[in-house]
Amino acid sequence: PLEWEGGSGVAYTAVFDVYPEVSLPPIESLKIARPEAQVSDTDLDRMLERLRTQRRSWEAVQRAATAGDRVLIDFTGTCEGEAREDLKAEGFAVELGTRQLFKEFEDSLVGTEAGQERSLDLHFPADFHAGELGGKAVNFQVKVNSVEESLLTEFDDEFAAGFGVKEGGMEQLRVEVRANMQRELEEGIRSATKQRVMEALLAGRHLELPESLIKREVNRSMEQRRLELAHSGFDAKGIELEPKAFEEGARRRVSIGLLIGELIKENGIKADAAEVRARIDGIASTYEDPAEVVRWYFSDPSRLSEVQSTVLEDTVVAWILDRAEVVAETTSFDALLNPGQTQGG
Structure with missing residues (x-):
């Protein structure tokens, strides 16, 4: 609030959050389990059954x-x-x-x-x-x-053609589905490993967090939930969400963000420009006009920043994995990507 007295100028009171001091754990002391899995024939058969169910x-x-x-x-x-x-x-x-x-x-x-x-x-x-x-x-x-x-339809050439396989029938479809599953598995391993790195970084640490950051993250999470509900066919505007239900997750994400920020600052970690360009080229390659997609990203600093942030986060994860104790954890395709599903899919 502003206070004014004639001839004495203006006095005001400013209220602001103070960011906490962030101390990082010794990275070499972290122990991280990195999942390992393969796409088995059983996994492939199960995926084909799911595809057939989708086309019923x-x-x-x-x-x-x-x-x-x-x-x-x-x-x-x-x-x-x-x-x-x-x-x-x-x-x-x-x-x-x-x-x-x-x-x-x-x-x-x-x-x-x-x-x-x-x-x-x-x-x-x-x-x-x-x-x-x-x-x-x-x-x-x-x-x-x-x-x-x-x-349910039969597994035949007509079924394969429904997925764009014009030659080779079911055998070729199996090859293409397995390749897609392998890409999905590799991304799942990267995602799970990143999550475990973040959990190891946060374990046993309690930060005094600025309320403004928590509130901002809670609001962002609630808006994301409304979008998900609307996408599922619900009238999101008529649904009242309880902010307290989002606080725990918000505190965790804000804490991780502060820890990563400190790690980046202390060690001078940066997003490699060539990797950012490679990531954008990879995204663009899935579109009809890749060059236009590349221009779309580079024409808007906010869109480019999203990719830079993702690359920077991946760079931090790789930096930690190079220094922490990493142990292999054997798992399966479904256990990693479809947890909770029955063996029958």
Whole structure:
């Protein structure tokens, strides 16, 4: 606030956050487990089954719905006596058993038939994505429009052609899918290793963090969550998110950011310009006009900065791995990239 007295000038009070002193652990003392895995024939077969499942068709049936079926429903939800627009949908497709909706809701749809109407008295799970609804009672009025079962195609040349394989049929498709899986695995290993490096850097350290940084990161995380909900078909504007639910993750990311910043400052680590250009060229190569994509990045400092930050972070990770104790951890494709899935995929 400003204070003024005639002839004495202006006095003001400034309030600002003080960044904490950051002390880094001895990098040589860090122990980091780097995952190692290969794409096995079993992994490949499982991926092909997933691709076939994605390409399945649906056929209406006149029977009660079972797990694996798809039901098309209209529903309206009332919570604490209030009919809510974000709990309303028409023609909503639910594949039973995939947890598109929360478990109690989906379980209540098993056994329904086309044309049926049901009144469901349920409870939202405590960790429901819309935090203010967690654990609350809700009534859904549901109308089942249809019940459908899936039809799987054969593994043949026509199936391979659906993925752009014009010659070589299924054998060539297997070659191309394996190559894609290998690229995905390598990226997964890099990502998991980076996460473990950050965890090792942060382990046992507690920083007094500026509240402004935490608040900014919480707001960024909440906005990202709203975008995810909107992409999933929810009315994100009508969903109230609880800031406290995002604080723990925000504190962790801010802490890591401060530690990395100190590491960069102390050791003069920089993003290599050639690597930045190579990263942009790699991104551009997947587009129809790579040269235009390259120009798009270099024409805007903010877009270029995003790539520079990614390269710098990777450079820091490589710098730490060169000095820390790194041990190999044997794992599998699915354990690394699809944790929690059953062996059947």
